[in-house]
Every structure is written in C-alpha cells, then in structure tokens.
Amino acid sequence: MPTVTQVKSKNGANHAQRETLRSLGLRRIGQSVEVKDNEQIRGMLHRVRHLVKVDG
Structure with a gap:
C-alpha cells in the first residue's frame, strides 16, 4: 500500500x-498515512499532487 505524506x-x-486532504486523513505537514491503491484514491492524489508526496 502506498504511503502519502x-x-x-x-x-x-x-x-x-x-476536503480531499481531510478525506485522505492528512491534517498537518509531515503526517503520513497508508492508503489503498484504487482509482478513487489515485484521483484524490491527483487533485492534491502539489501538496503531497507518494512513496510506494
């Protein structure tokens, strides 16, 4: 599962x-969460790609 920071x-x-960051479970800079790899999550990450880093 990818890690989003x-x-x-x-x-x-x-x-x-x-709202997308909140839905991903991100509240502050430096916080990381593991997310499932599916189309909905990929779309959410695309919307906030300038605010997050994806590993994995």
Whole structure:
C-alpha cells in the first residue's frame, strides 16, 4: 500500500483540495498515512499532487 505524506501547507488551497486532504486523513505537514491503491484514491492524489508526496 502506498504511503502519502503531506509536504506543503493547505493554506491557499481551495475548498475541494482541503476536503480531499481531510478525506485522505492528512491534517498537518509531515503526517503520513497508508492508503489503498484504487482509482478513487489515485484521483484524490491527483487533485492534491502539489501538496503531497507518494512513496510506494
């Protein structure tokens, strides 16, 4: 399962991007979560790709 880490602040992001981070379970910079690899998660990661780093 891929690990997603928030690397940039959500300040300045639009509402949809902030809600996407919340749905992924990310609350603060440096926090990491493991997510399933499916189409819905890939779409969410694409929406916030400038705020997160994906490993795995």
